[in-house]
Amino acid sequence: MKTTILAFGIAKEIFGGSKKELELKDGITVRELKNELESFFPAIKKLHTYLIAVNDDCAEDDLILGANDEIAIIPPVSGG
Amino acid sequence: MIDLKISDEPLDAAACIAKATEAECGGVAVFIGTVRNKTKERRVVRLEYECYMSMALKEMKKIADDAIGLWKIKNILIYHRTGILHIGETAVIIAVNAPHREAAFDACRYAIDTLKKTVPIWKKEVFEDGEEWVSAHA
Numbered sequence: 489m490k491t492t493i494l495a496f497g498i499a500k501e502i503f504g505g506s507k508k509e510l511e512l513k514d515g516i517t518v519r520e521l522k523n524e525l526e527s528f529f530p531a532i533k534k535l536h537t538y539l540i541a542v543n544d545d546c547a548e549d550d551l552i553l554g555a556n557d558e559i560a561i562i563p564p565v566s567g568g
Numbered sequence: 569m570i571d572l573k574i575s576d577e578p579l580d581a582a583a584c585i586a587k588a589t590e591a592e593c594g595g596v597a598v599f600i601g602t603v604r605n606k607t608k609e610r611r612v613v614r615l616e617y618e619c620y621m622s623m624a625l626k627e628m629k630k631i632a633d634d635a636i637g638l639w640k641i642k643n644i645l646i647y648h649r650t651g652i653l654h655i656g657e658t659a660v661i662i663a664v665n666a667p668h669r670e671a672a673f674d675a676c677r678y679a680i681d682t683l684k685k686t687v688p689i690w691k692k693e694v695f696e697d698g699e700e701w702v703s704a705h706a
Contacts, residue, residue: 496620497690498701536706541688544623560620560688566702567619567648567689568601568660568680 489514491553493525494560499538502531503561512553518542519549525561538563569643570632574619574689576651579658588645588663597672599680601660603653613694617650617659620688624648627687631679635664638678639671646679648689659691 491512495503510528512521518540526532540547541560553559571587581600589596603615632644643665653659662679666672683689692701 494620496618496688497692498704501701535704541620541623544626560623562620562623562688563690563701564703565684565686565688566691566704567617567624567687568684 489555491555491557491559493521494558496560497563497566498535499532499561499563502529516553517549518547518551518553521553521559522549532561536564569645570629570636571643571645571647572625572628572632573647574621574624574628574650575647576649579647579649579661581658581661584645584647584661584663588643588665590643590665593642593665593667595666595669595672597664597666597669597676599660599662599676600658601680603655603657603659605655607693607695610695610697612655613696614655615653615659616692616694617648617653618690619648619650623688628683631682631686634682635675635679639666639675640668641666641671641675644675644679646683648683648687650689 491510493508500506539562541562542557628646641664645663647661649659664672664676
């Protein structure tokens, strides 16, 4: 399935833009997506931590992603 | 009342306090976060904030709902800036209105502490000699 991953903060710099289109296998889990992202963009592994948000909520690693989900990579937040 | 906003417009503390306060609640606790001029002795030129708007508002709503559930407060306002902020400018305002001061103080502290942990807003510190996304690396 074709997916767009949104990126913010330092993740935007790692991606080279605010979104990245990726072709992912159907039924991919959040954990598998993280592995794919880390192999495409090794700099992600250097982050203190990061998480994947799906439809505006933090996603567990075993969540299965669907074609219509809004997916974002959330590096460590630093508001305030 | 819950009042949440994320905007690139300057924040007006007096207007926020007025919006959050009503006559039957005598206590207003306010936290105002402003841009410091240095971090660990490095001189800061400006901060650049960005957010994931839909998720940030959702997380701010959770904070406000939780604060109202945990303490006897009536109104909570959480406003956050985005965009480029210079030294001394206001980045965040939290105003909590309650019948009594303890609840107002406690809920206000809870709101800013939680915002810094959970709301998807990011700031880049721009120094005289470089720049850095805050907290990105350990």
